[in-house]
Amino acid sequence: MKAVKMMAGSGDKGRTKAANIKVVKITPPTTYTSTGDALDLSALFPDRIYWLMFMNPTAGDNPGGASAYEQVGYVPGTAKTDRFGGFSPTDGKVVFSEGATEASGDLKEHIVYAVVCGC
Secondary structure, X not given: OHHHHHHHOOOOOOOOOOOEEEEEEEOOOOOOOOXXXXXXXXXXXXXXXXXXXXXXXXXXXXXXXXXXXEEEEEEOOOEOOOOOOOEOOOOEEEEEEEOOOOOOOOHHHOOEEEXXXXX
């Protein structure tokens, strides 16, 4: 039962459906920000986010194998304090850090995809 809640979220609290899982395309802004950029997922998940995993945690300038790259991470929004858990979908942040050979300085070239579970 614990594994089901981890993968699909809770169906409790009178909800007609449990959480669902979606793939989200994230196109960052043009400039690099060390504190991260807002990632509002409330249009897809109005109630909460249970987890987010990147399909490509590094994003290169050239998909053909160039050595310039960036790493990406996610800082969850405000934790929900009720017994069902999860995080606020409105105030999470996506954070990029430069790889050793990153040269472009143009983050919008570093499109990433994330698998997100929420409701």
